[in-house]
Amino acid sequence: MPIIVLERLPLPNLKTYTGASVLALSACIYYATHIVKDPDWNKPKSDLDVSPSNNEDFINNNTNHSSPDDRTFSQFTGDTFSVMTKEPICVWIMINMAYCWLILIGRCVQKFVFGQLRVSEQQHLEEKFWNFVFYKFIFVFGVINVQYLEEVLLWCSWFSLLGFLHLLSQLGKDRFEYLSFSPTTPAWSHVKLLGLLGCIFVFSLFMFLISIFVGFFQGLNTFAFMSAEVILLGIRTLHVIVRYALHLYDICRDTNGSLSRDTATALEKRGPVIYYIELGFELNALIIDFVHHMHMLLWSNIFLSMASLVICMQLRYLFHEMQRRWKKHRNYLWVLNHMEQNYPMASAEEIAANSDNCAICWEKMETARKLPCSHLFHTMCLQSWLEQDKSCPTCRLALNIESPSDNRPESPEIQHNAPQPARRPLNHFFHFDGSRYVSWLPSFSVEVSQLPRLSRAPNSQLDAMARQVQQLFPHYLLPTIIEDLRVTRSVELTIENILDGRLNSQTLRESETISTTSSNVPLSILQSNVEQPDTSSSQNWDDINEENVENEDGIAVGSRFSKSPSEREQILHKRKEKLIQTARKRYVDKQRTPIST
Amino acid sequence: MAGSALRRLMAEYKQLTLNPPEGIIAGPINEENFFEWEALITGPEGTCFEGGVFPAKLIFPCDYPLSPPKMQFTCEMFHPNIYSDGRVCISILHAPGDDPMGYESSAERWSPVQSVEKILLSVVSMLAEPNDESGANVDAAKMWRENREEFNKIADRIVRKTLGIYIRE
Numbered sequence: 001m002p003i004i005v006l007e008r009l010p011l012p013n014l015k016t017y018t019g020a021s022v023l024a025l026s027a028c029i030y031y032a033t034h035i036v037k038d039p040d041w042n043k044p045k046s047d048l049d050v051s052p053s054n055n056e057d058f059i060n061n062n063t064n065h066s067s068p069d070d071r072t073f074s075q076f077t078g079d080t081f082s083v084m085t086k087e088p089i090c091v092w093i094m095i096n097m098a099y100c101w102l103i104l105i106g107r108c109v110q111k112f113v114f115g116q117l118r119v120s121e122q123q124h125l126e127e128k129f130w131n132f133v134f135y136k137f138i139f140v141f142g143v144i145n146v147q148y149l150e151e152v153l154l155w156c157s158w159f160s161l162l163g164f165l166h167l168l169s170q171l172g173k174d175r176f177e178y179l180s181f182s183p184t185t186p187a188w189s190h191v192k193l194l195g196l197l198g199c200i201f202v203f204s205l206f207m208f209l210i211s212i213f214v215g216f217f218q219g220l221n222t223f224a225f226m227s228a229e230v231i232l233l234g235i236r237t238l239h240v241i242v243r244y245a246l247h248l249y250d251i252c253r254d255t256n257g258s259l260s261r262d263t264a265t266a267l268e269k270r271g272p273v274i275y276y277i278e279l280g281f282e283l284n285a286l287i288i289d290f291v292h293h294m295h296m297l298l299w300s301n302i303f304l305s306m307a308s309l310v311i312c313m314q315l316r317y318l319f320h321e322m323q324r325r326w327k328k329h330r331n332y333l334w335v336l337n338h339m340e341q342n343y344p345m346a347s348a349e350e351i352a353a354n355s356d357n358c359a360i361c362w363e364k365m366e367t368a369r370k371l372p373c374s375h376l377f378h379t380m381c382l383q384s385w386l387e388q389d390k391s392c393p394t395c396r397l398a399l400n401i402e403s404p405s406d407n408r409p410e411s412p413e414i415q416h417n418a419p420q421p422a423r424r425p426l427n428h429f430f431h432f433d434g435s436r437y438v439s440w441l442p443s444f445s446v447e448v449s450q451l452p453r454l455s456r457a458p459n460s461q462l463d464a465m466a467r468q469v470q471q472l473f474p475h476y477l478l479p480t481i482i483e484d485l486r487v488t489r490s491v492e493l494t495i496e497n498i499l500d501g502r503l504n505s506q507t508l509r510e511s512e513t514i515s516t517t518s519s520n521v522p523l524s525i526l527q528s529n530v531e532q533p534d535t536s537s538s539q540n541w542d543d544i545n546e547e548n549v550e551n552e553d554g555i556a557v558g559s560r561f562s563k564s565p566s567e568r569e570q571i572l573h574k575r576k577e578k579l580i581q582t583a584r585k586r587y588v589d590k591q592r593t594p595i596s597t
Numbered sequence: 598m599a600g601s602a603l604r605r606l607m608a609e610y611k612q613l614t615l616n617p618p619e620g621i622i623a624g625p626i627n628e629e630n631f632f633e634w635e636a637l638i639t640g641p642e643g644t645c646f647e648g649g650v651f652p653a654k655l656i657f658p659c660d661y662p663l664s665p666p667k668m669q670f671t672c673e674m675f676h677p678n679i680y681s682d683g684r685v686c687i688s689i690l691h692a693p694g695d696d697p698m699g700y701e702s703s704a705e706r707w708s709p710v711q712s713v714e715k716i717l718l719s720v721v722s723m724l725a726e727p728n729d730e731s732g733a734n735v736d737a738a739k740m741w742r743e744n745r746e747e748f749n750k751i752a753d754r755i756v757r758k759t760l761g762i763y764i765r766e
């Protein structure tokens with residue numbers, strides 16, 4: 001909401017804003033120097049000022065003034081400053097100037113490190129910004145319940161700085177995730193981003209020291225409030241840095257090419273370590289956030305205020321996140337344990353006999369685990385797959401891993417994957433994840449059920465039956481057979497239908513024509529081995545390929561995978577153009593032939 | 598995470614470049630983002646989509662190949678298994694858990710051994726032989742069943758559109 005309002009407001013651009021701020025500040029300074037020029041400015045003013053205001057700090061500054069005539073330059077500026085701090089307009093102008101500085105610094109960092117922000121980063125940033133402002137507003141006025149303007153100002157400046165670093169850290173995280181999508185990011189952008197993240201981390205340490213210092217004078221509660229946010233900032237930033245380092249390590253490993261057996265085993269061992277580091281970061285951040293909110297809730301004495309309601313919502317969200325993470329972790333442990341007990345490491349001979357790469361990551365296997373169906377995978381690859389599905393990736397053999405609890409981790413989608421009972425109604429899940437919009441909105445799922453259409457056998461059973469039929473009649477497509485089996489629910493009856501020619505002849509005819517053109521792809525996928533398309537159909541394509549080669553100028557299109565990204569892009573573009581051109585030509589030729597004959 | 602997904606996508610890109618299946622081209626739209634691909638699929642011969650070159654976008658998740666990519670045609674499509682916004686509804690693109698249509702056996706669904714190439718090949722076969730049970734586009738499914746001639750006409754118009762050929766009728 002506020003974003004929309006903000007967009008409609010005629011916000012001045014940064015240049016005019018900076019100009020206006022500087023102008024206002026110089027006017028302010030001029031005004032102050034004008035007053036200070038008079039040697040006796042101090043006396044009447046401070047007399048007037050003592051009683052009503054509470055700004056003791058400011059008055060303290062003014063108390064020990066020397067005789068005005070022999071003022072040095074520094075004393076003069078000190079006086080000017082003290083005049084400015086006493087004048088409310090000047091104070092506001094100075095605060096404005098400070099924010100202007102912050103924005104300018106932010107702009108410089110953005111220009112230097114990030115360049116043009118991407119749309120999603122911008123949205124993320126805005127969201128995070130308003131979220132932060134909203135929460136800190138609630139904190140300052142709802143929880144701490146500040147009475148004096150000075151206190152508000154102090155908290156505001158603290159949170160401005162903190163929020164600024166939070167936003168930068170968020171931006172760094174977003175950018176890291178984006179950069180990790182590309183294999184060809186120049187090293188310089190990695191260095192810049194890591195440098196920024198390092199700076200943020202150092203700043204957060206520095207701010208932690210400040211919060212200790214302030215807490216020393218103001219008490220434990222203030223310390224806890226101040227430090228919680230700083231620690232969160234530090235943890236999040238460090239998390240990104242660690243992930244970044246691991247990612248860079250991964251990328252470098254890639255360019256190094258083949259691995260020795262030692263490094264491969266080292267990698268296998270590295271998996272759990274990385275997992276626990278991640279878990280530690282995530283859980284720590286959640287727990288600190290939770291405790292922080294709990295503290296806020298207990299501190300704000302009025303339990304039924306709007307503020308406490310908002311905090312409760314946030315607490316609920318954090319609790320669910322913690323629960324979710326913990327369940328995921330239990331699932332992880334369970335799978336790990338199950339794997340270690342049931343799937344032995346493959347022997348060197350077995351790996352040697354199996355010339356294929358790991359089917360999950362397509363990389364060479366130095367060590368592997370063996371499933372009961374004797375398919376081999378990397379331990380880490382298998383682990384991450386088994387966490388979400390309990391079957392062999394290659395042959396779909398169901399592995400009897402029972403979940404550690406009734407509840408599967410994460411979303412309801414995953415709860416689906418237990419074998420479905422017969423007559424299970426069609427269910428649709430609508431999952432609303434409120435936290436994606438505003439972090440304190442709840443997440444919920446709505447299940448919409450439909451009446452069962454047909455009484456059906458379980459899918460897996462149907463599938464098995466269909467395969468049985470298909471073995472006898474390989475030229476029938478699996479879906480067609482399943483279709484019929486849905487009605488007959490018996491292998492024998494379906495076979496009878498086929499023999500009597502009762503099975504939808506049209507589908508049969510089509511499937512025949514297709515099998516001559518595009519090969520029986522669905523089957524090949526089910527068997528999960530790539531079949532070469534029929535040679536009968538590929539002849540035409542061969543012609544075109546020849547044409548391609550003839551037309552070739554400059555870069556060779558086929559049979560080369562360039563190392564240079566720009567060349568790859570170019571080649572891909574050319575191939576695409578060529579495909580469309582030949583298709584167009586063929587289409588036109590085809591249209592012509594019937595007319596001429 | 599993204600690192601291993603990146604390596605796998607690179608390997609697939611390499612394979613699809615060196616050894617492309619007939620009539621199929623796929624690769625990242627931009628080298629800066631390996632998780633968004635564009636694919637060109639030639640309509641299979643002997644079907645109403647014959648000769649057309651259909652562009653589609655593939656969006657990969659960070660945990661690819663553990664989760665399937667999303668596929669969406671970026672040209673106009675009229676097909677029982679393609680939503681009107683171009684999203685493709687075939688079983689290979691569904692994670693083993695979710696089952697929006699409630700009929701697929703898990704054997705046909707996504708698994709990490711599947712690949713971009715297999716997805717595109719099964720899309721080709723889907724173009725050739727619609728599965729009118731999954732009603733991603735109910736109108737198209739109905740027309741496919743009841744008025745094949747009309748369906749073929751629409752398909753031909755789409756084919757011409759993808760090729761940029763406009764013939765007066």
Ligand SMILES: [Zn+2]
Binds near residue numbers: 358359360363377
């Ligand atoms: Zn692997």
Ligand SMILES: [Zn+2]
Binds near residue numbers: 373392393394396397
């Ligand atoms: Zn297997």
